[in-house]
Amino acid sequence: MNRIILHEITKHYMDGLKIExxxxxxxxxxxxxxxxxxxxxxxxxxxxxxxxxxxxxxxxRLTSQAMERGFNQYSPMAGWxxxxxxxxxxxxDLYGVVVNPDSEITITPGGTYAIYTAFTSVLRAGDxxxxxxxxxxxxxxxxxxxGAVAIRIPLQFPSYQxxxxxxxxxxxxxxxxxxxxxxxxxxxSVLREEDIAQLRHLVQQHNLLILSDEVYEHLIYDHExxxxxLRYPDLRxxxxxxxxxxxxxxxxxxKMGYCVAPPAFTVEFRKVHQFNCFSxxxxxxxxxxxxxxxxxxxxxxAQFYQQKRDYFGxxxxxxxxxxxxxxxxxxxxxxxxxxxxxxxxxFSIRLTKEHGVACIPVxxxxxxxxxxxxxxxxxxxxxxxxxxxxxxxxxx
Numbered sequence: 337m338n339r340i341i342l343h344e345i346t347k348h349y350m351d352g353l354k355i356e357x358x359x360x361x362x363x364x365x366x367x368x369x370x371x372x373x374x375x376x377x378x379x380x381x382x383x384x385x386x387x388x389x390x391x392x393x394x395x396x397r398l399t400s401q402a403m404e405r406g407f408n409q410y411s412p413m414a415g416w417x418x419x420x421x422x423x424x425x426x427x428x429d430l431y432g433v434v435v436n437p438d439s440e441i442t443i444t445p446g447g448t449y450a451i452y453t454a455f456t457s458v459l460r461a462g463d464x465x466x467x468x469x470x471x472x473x474x475x476x477x478x479x480x481x482x483g484a485v486a487i488r489i490p491l492q493f494p495s496y497q498x499x500x501x502x503x504x505x506x507x508x509x510x511x512x513x514x515x516x517x518x519x520x521x522x523x524x525s526v527l528r529e530e531d532i533a534q535l536r537h538l539v540q541q542h543n544l545l546i547l548s549d550e551v552y553e554h555l556i557y558d559h560e561x562x563x564x565x566l567r568y569p570d571l572r573x574x575x576x577x578x579x580x581x582x583x584x585x586x587x588x589x590x591k592m593g594y595c596v597a598p599p600a601f602t603v604e605f606r607k608v609h610q611f612n613c614f615s616x617x618x619x620x621x622x623x624x625x626x627x628x629x630x631x632x633x634x635x636x637x638a639q640f641y642q643q644k645r646d647y648f649g650x651x652x653x654x655x656x657x658x659x660x661x662x663x664x665x666x667x668x669x670x671x672x673x674x675x676x677x678x679x680x681x682x683f684s685i686r687l688t689k690e691h692g693v694a695c696i697p698v699x700x701x702x703x704x705x706x707x708x709x710x711x712x713x714x715x716x717x718x719x720x721x722x723x724x725x726x727x728x729x730x731x732x
Contacts, residue, residue: 358481365473366700370684374694380725383684383694385521385666387716391587392633398623411618413610415443415594419625423594426628431567439599442606443616446591447551447580452478453612454547454576454595455513457604459484463512465547468498470701472521472549484512486703493708494660496523500534507538513545514538518563519552519664522701522712526556526663527563536570546571551580551593554637556664557645566596573598576605581624583666584637586716592620641666641716648715651726666716669698673709675732680707687711691732693725 370383381388390396414420420437427435435441444450451474459465461483467475469490476486487506492499503514514535518527539546548565556562565571577596582588597605627633645662652659657670676683680697688694699707715722 359477362477366696367473370688370694370696373685373688377689377692379688379692379694380721380728381694382713382715382717382725383688383696385583385714385716386588387586387666388721389586389718391585392627394630394633395585395587395623395627398626399619402619402622405622407618407622409618410615411443411621413614414438414606415441415616416618416621416625419443419621419628420594422625422628423596426631426634427566427596429631430562431564433566433572435566435596436599440596440602442595442597442602442609443621444578444593444595444609445613445616446582447549447578447593448474449591449613450576450578450593450595451475451547451549453605453608454578454597455479455484456482456608457576457601458545459512462510464508464510465512466503466506466514468515468517469703469706470496470522470698471515472517473701475515476703485510487511488703490702490706491523491525496520496525496660497528498531498534500531500538503534503538507542507544511542511544513547515547515549516565517549519556521552521665522667522696522698523660523669524662524665524667526560529563532563532568532571536568539574540570544574546575548575548577550577551583552665553579554584554634555641555666556638557642558663560663562664576601581620584634585624585627590617590620592616592624644715644717644719644722647719648713648722648726651722652729654726655729656732657729660710666714667712668715669710669712671710676709680709680711684711687732691728693728 367384371381374381420441423441424435424437427433455478459482463484464487465479465484467486467488469488479486489502489506550564553562565575565577579594581592582590595605656675657672660669662668672683680699684695684697696712698710698712699705
């Protein structure tokens with residue numbers, strides 16, 4: 337059959353085929369847009385959250401050794417057991433909690449995948465999930481693709497703390513789950529002890545599940561403890577807690593993470609996981625299982641990134657930008673609305689095109705595009721990268 341006839345048959349078939357999108361309001365993410373713009377204009381990319389420095393050399397070496405030793409085939413569906421055992425040891429070391437590596441830990445291709453799988457494991461059509469905005473951009477599409485409804489509650493500006501009175505007012509008989517993220521992307525805020533107290537009361541009263549995104553668990557500053565949901569037995573028993581190796585070991589391209597959940601939750605999680613990914617990259621699992629035995633490596637991460645946050649903050653004092661606090665993650669928000677009346681999106685695009693520095697408009701983290709005149713910079717960069725970026729930002 338010649339190509340012209342085949343083309344006409346295909347065109348006729350597609351013209352008669354109607355596909356109703358499950359995500360009609362979703363387009364290309366702002367991270368893709370800004371990174372592409374940064375590449376086009378040869379700008380310094382402080383927009384997308386990834387380091388421009390190398391991952392730890394011992395982890396590189398361990399990965400290479402794993403490949404050389406023949407660990408190149410499928411690992412078990414739930415993950416390489418020595419890695420799960422190392423994760424369980426780390427959790428006990430950090431939070432004083434005993435987690436069963438066989439029945440409560442599942443290795444996933446990244447934290448975002450773990451979040452999607454957790455939602456998909458338990459949500460049904462019509463369920464409601466409380467989501468706090470600004471929110472990481474995968475949450476709401478993940479909820480909606482499962483036929484559930486995201487109940488969006490704005491964090492209080494400019495502190496970006498939770499308004500628990502509004503949470504109480506928005507809970508209905510259909511509320512199934514509450515999604516949390518601490519340390520928080522994009523704001524750098526963290527859960528306080530009073531937040532935990534409010535959460536404990538509400539989830540018990542209304543029998544709610546919890547999705548806790550803790551991919552930045554080690555990136556928390558100023559001697560602040562990470563209040564992981566795993567610390568609290570009454571919260572842990574109703575929670576999927578999701579983590580990322582890429583965020584903490586400077587290897588975001590690996591897309592390696594894991595989910596910790598009670599045994600009954602894990603059974604449901606793995607039902608979805610086994611038919612979606614099934615098995616994650618084996619050499620990295622083998623390497624991480626060994627590398628996690630070094631407690632200093634993960635305990636030193638907070639200091640490493642706090643130094644970068646503080647250095648970037650000192651440099652930015654030369655500019656007209658005004659900082660908001662960053663208590664965790666590797667992001668820092670800055671006000672610009674005192675010297676520009678542009679929308680944050682317009683400002684971010686102009687900053688990239690005319691001044692050669694890419695950032696993210698925080699309105700992109702709100703479904704309704706709430707614009708408080710704030711942009712997000714990523715400081716997970718080399719010292720010279722931050723210096724070069726600020727040299728350009730000073731000129732605004």
